Amino acid sequence: MRSYNLDYFAMIEIENLHKSFDGHQVFRGVSLEIPKGTVLALIGRSGCGKSVLLKHVAGLIKPEKGRVTVDGEDIGRARGKALTSLRTRLGFLFQGGALFDSMTLFENVAFPLKEKTRLSDRLIQERVFREIENVGLSGSEYKYPSQISGGMLKRAALARSLVSDPEIMLFDEPTTGLDPVTGQSIIELIDACRQRIHFTAIIVTHEIARVAPVVDRIAMLHDGVIWAEGTAFDFYASEDPMVRTFMGDRINEIRKMQRPGDQGGGPARPPAGATAGALADSGNSTGGNQ
């Protein structure tokens, strides 16, 4: 539900986004707003386009129709210096880390500072060591990406994306492929960074129960639209068959995480102006399968 708080500011706005690849329609009118300083979890079935949506927000993919606005500027139409300045305020954690494999972890984390700032080598070294320490990789600074584990890779990539103190962070499946303990440590790291930097963020994930404690809202992408949006407890209480199918056993886990003062908001409500989606068909026994 949209807040009418005067401090509300939509840092990221996606309006009626349409996109297709090779004739396959991925988005049929996706609309989403992420207020400044909040964290949104984006969930959905594999292949529904979550990573593609994230790349639209980063300006790596241009929309066919609709707009993606970051801090008031249309990132899909931005070019040259305007696009570069927007991207400088953005951090992206890729699913595979995307570390430069011919450089050590130190060189990787230092790279954005060396190339984009005029800081002295000594200052860069201090910041890099601090960031690497924050993600718990002290002692591995001079290892190469091929010499470290998947969890360490993700941490190093997180350090690199945070080293320039971004205002907006985009996480593409930060815990996928990791064991539960390592995955949990990554989420805790993200939470600690959030409390330190107060960024606006989107976390694309399958593991809704793991991220629920650190996110403000959840949005579910399905069939090319935002099928549902709300807090974790809205999703828990939702009657929509697609939402319930996706949540599965996790409903019980979320129930355990009920925070004090939260009564559960009832069925998940779409943002104003969203296309019909499934919530209008809530209770349809055939469910949301296409």
Add this chain to the structure above:
Amino acid sequence: MFGIIRKFGASAIETVWKMGTMGLFLAKAAVFMVVPPIKFARLLKQVRFIGLQSVAVIFLTGAFSGMVLGFQGFYSLSRFGSDAFLGPMVGLALIKELGPVISALMVTGRAGSAIAAEIGIMRMSEQIDALELMGLNPYRYLVAPNFLAAMISLPLLTAIFDVVGIFGGYLIGGKLLGVGTGTYFGEMCAYVAMSDIMEGIYKSFSFGVIIAWVCCFKGYYAGVFSGFGSEGVSRATTQAVVLSSVLILVWDYFMTSILY
């Protein structure tokens, strides 16, 4: 029936699209080669990789090419009683033709395939996207240094090939088959002109552009044109080497006819 026509039309359109993309790629690379800042550290690293580390291969192939030319040249020329002209024959063949072409083909196989694979893997693992998202230009970091390094390295490698080849031809023709040192080098100086040497340099310079262009392009667009994953990278690398080699030989003909 219409299905065949439709398929043919679609593949023709796709071919034209690929050619256009490749042309635009060259134009963008040209811009970032001249507009500062140039990434010198990366450029030096690539000169070392493309140039310095190819010297051994060039040395070997140059030596044996020259030696074969010495043999074949002597037996062909002696049928006409012209074995005294072995020196100019070996010199001109190497300097004008074999030096630039064989050097370029060796560098394509060695460095070109590695460049295509490296950039292709960076594309697949989203490292190029990561560069872009840092507000940095991938052309400046990955493409322009390879172009400049190839343009610097190829003429130098060709020169080494020529010198080693001429000496190889001398070992066989001059020493082994008895043409004589004075005859071999004396006649060569009389018949090989500066314009012949410049022709070889211009050719090797343009072959450097072709190698960098094709191999960087194939790697950069690995996900789009060659498919995904490791198979996509291997296909991109194969296509880079084949297309590069074919273009070198085709362009060699056109350069020869222009410079003749």
